[in-house]
Amino acid sequence: MSNVTDDDDDLKDVIKNLVQIETENPPGNERLCSEYIIDWFEERNINAELIERPYPDRPQVGVRIGNGSPTIVLNGHIDVVPAGDREQWDHDPYSATVEDGKLYGRGSVDMKTGVAVGMLATASLADEIRSGNVDGSIVFQAAIGEETAEPGTKTLLEEGYDGDYGVVLEPTEMRTATSEKGLAWYEITVTGDPSHASRPDQGTNAIQSAQPVLDALNDYDTEVRTREDDLVGQAYSTVTMFEAGTKENVVPEQATITIDRRFLPSEDIENIDNEIDNMLLEIAAVNDIGVSWERIRTYESAAIEENSPLAEVFRRHSAKTDDAPTNSWGINASTDVRNLVNDANIEAITWGPGDISQAHTYNEHIELSDAMIAFDVLSGAAREILNGAIDD
Incomplete structure (x- = not known):
């Protein structure tokens, strides 16, 4: 120039x-x-x-x-x-x-x-x-x-x-x-009951309890991807982290799933919170598991x-x-x-x-x-x- x-x-x-x-x-x-x-x-x-x-x-x-x-x-x-x-x-x-x-x-x-x-x-x-x-x-x-x-x-x-x-x-x-786009990170905690791995049926394995949550999150991402904006493209809900276990021979009492939710200007963060909450309430009731969530970071x-x-x-x-x-x-x-x-x-x-x-x-x-x-x-x-x- x-x-x-x-x-x-x-x-x-x-x-x-x-x-x-x-x-x-x-x-x-x-x-x-x-x-x-x-x-x-x-x-x-x-x-x-x-x-x-x-x-x-x-x-x-x-x-x-x-x-x-x-x-x-x-x-x-x-x-x-x-x-x-x-x-x-x-x-x-x-x-x-x-x-x-x-x-x-x-x-x-x-x-x-x-x-x-x-x-x-x-x-x-x-x-x-x-x-x-x-x-x-x-x-x-x-x-x-x-x-x-x-x-x-x-x-x-x-x-x-x-x-x-x-x-x-x-x-x-x-x-x-x-x-x-906006960005929200959610931490989802699935609870179990610890026991020695030599007696796995004595406890409740939080990793196994987390499986229906992961399945539901996959379905949620599929639905979210149908939402589009002419300028910023698709919305996403991506599982980015999974943490569980304290030792090799201990049935884990907790599993934490992190999702990265990319949302459109037309979407509202309170509505997204409700979507996450309703999904997890249904999964918890159907599968009789303990589930909680927290939104840990938000970029509007x-x-x-x-x-x-x-x-x-x-x-x-x-x-x-x-x-x-x-x-x-x-x-x-x-x-x-x-x-x-x-x-x-x-x-x-x-x-x-x-x-x-x-x-x-x-x-x-x-x-x-x-x-x-x-x-x-x-x-x-x-x-x-x-x-x-x-x-x-």
């Missing part, structure tokens, strides 16, 4: 610096990264606030520039999933090695490149806002805890770092997502109008690139866009550089040229919105 510029070099340096700061969650080591971001903005005479909510030992960052209308919020999370077995990486996951135009490292795609692009776009637009060349205001959020559904972004919104429009800078290959679904003015602006600017599709689209993963849309009533999209299939993988990497294009697209789209391109 353009020759190498100072912005390109700055962006590459910021991505490298962010990736080199290990912020694995769990346990949640975001402090050093937040402090780096604070210092980076202050070096550019931009006030940035270290927010010590919801956790004092894991602060996050909020930036607001200008007081005009409209306000656009650029959101990114700084926590990453653990790197896993480092022997499986071709490069140290926190070395931010650059090779053949790719930057390798945990978080390079998910989503420190998005954070870096947001930082540079915020700083670039700050100069235009302060000079009066741009009318609106910009908010930048560097949130903690997204990988484990913690209230990082939600807290930043409560602290006043909100606006009229929002962009969650997750890796979408610069496709504009106006909807996303979210959606705005498919042809919202915000989405149209980003589609149009993304169309200036060679590869970014401009058709209507929804994201299968869950992001903090749900907090902007559902909690703060902000018209928000998920949009950013990088291929989401790289997220959470060994040898995770980003094409640096994509990051540089994303900076140009984001800056241009945000500038147009701040100058009143979208009518209220």
Whole structure:
């Protein structure tokens, strides 16, 4: 799109610096990264606030520039999933090695490149806002805890770092997502009665009691898969974990089944709870077994109008690139866009550089040229919105 510029070099340096700061969650080591971001903005005479909510030992960052209308919020999370077995990486996951135009490292795609692009776009637009060349205001959020559904972004919104429009800078290959699936994890516990394995009939084997539950969950997944959304596809209910037993010669007294329930914007979490509850009550009654359940984590679904003015602006600017599709689209993963849309009533999209299939993988990497294009697209789209391109 353009020759190498100072912005390109700055962006590459910021991505490298962010990736080199290990912020694995769990346990949640975001402090050093937040402090780096604070210092980076202050070096550019931009006030940035270290927010010590919801956790004092894991602060996050909020930036607001200008007081005009409209306000656009650029959101990114700084926590990453653990790197896993480092022997499986071709490069140290926190070395931010650059090779053949790719930057390798945990978080390079998910989503420190998005954070870096947001930082540079915020700083670039700050100069235009302060000079009066741009009318609106910009908010930048560097949130903690997204990988484990913690209230990082939600807290930043409560602290006043909100606006009229929002962009969650997750890796979408610069496709504009106006909807996303929700995610709920359920733990189902089947109880039995322990005994020595030499006298198995003395006890009640929780693994055997769990079999009709597994069968029912398979039937439930088959039914759920018939539910579809034009943008985000099918719903799913997948058994992902099974835990039972304490020792080889003990009949297990408990079995725990975990399911991953991906749900559509049209589905309601309370209705899903009722589906799970009614299914398990019936199985327990028919098979005379003890069953209980708990929803242990929830990422709500979210959606705005498919042809919202915000989405149209980003589609149009993304169309200036060679590869970014401009058709209507929804994201299968869950992001903090749900907090902007559902909690703060902000018209928000998920949009950013990088291929989401790289997220959470060994040898995770980003094409640096994509990051540089994303900076140009984001800056241009945000500038147009701040100058009143979208009518209220």
